[in-house]
Amino acid sequence: DTAVSQTPKYLVTQMGNDKSIKCEQNLGHDTMYWYKQDSKKFLKIMFSYNNKELIINETVPNRFSPKSPDKAHLNLHINSLELGDSAVYFCASSQDVGGLNNEQFFGPGTRLTVL
Amino acid sequence: SQQGEEDPQALSIQEGENATMNCSYKTSINNLQWYRQNSGRGLVHLILIRSNEREKHSGRLRVTLDTSKKSSSLLITASRAADTASYFCATDLVRAQKLVFGQGTRLTINP
Secondary structure, three states, rough: OEEEEEOEEEEOOOOOOEEEEEEEEEEOOOEEEEEEEOOOOEEEEEEEEEEOEEEEEOOOOOEEEEEEEEOOOOEEEEEOOOOHOOEEEEEEEEHHHHHHHOOOEEOOEEEEOOO | OOOEEEEEOOEEEEEEOEEEEEEEEOEEEEEEEEEEOOOOOEEEEEEEEEEOOEEEEEEEEEEEEEEEOEEEEEEEEOHHHHHHHHEEEEEEEOOOEEEEEEEOOEEEEOO
């Protein structure tokens, strides 16, 4: 069974469109994250949620809105997509906030291409 | 500026040789973690070392941490082709509730 799953794996869309990426974890973890990995492989945290509560919003544009319907799901909605949004987006989860004492488990990633 | 920076950015060695990657950071940490990312995949946790630990082993992996120099190293012994991947260090900043990742070392093991 997949621990952290994301859909879709690939997303190709036009500038200005709105899109969503879904994430689910079956590990029973309390904390979930969204990361963005750019073309140079730099991985940067965007958001973290603990028990459906927003913990970190790392100066991400308002066009990005995470939603956590329950602690096993953390979805990412992006409005008015821009060329610079093209990247690989990773969802992750951990037992503790910030993964202080536990490893983070990553999903397979969603490669977003904005044309 | 980035918290964790890996060195070298790329490393290519022959199968069977040892691979050493280094990570430097700037501020106080609770722990430091190493992750592996195979091409087109998500990151996989390898090892966590706490700030009060100096060395940790896991199979063919050996991690050291020198908090006075704010640096860590990851040693992979007897490398295999399957070790080809990018390796990232991630630092858990004190009171920050997040991990900060470096840009990674791209390791290539030649058969």
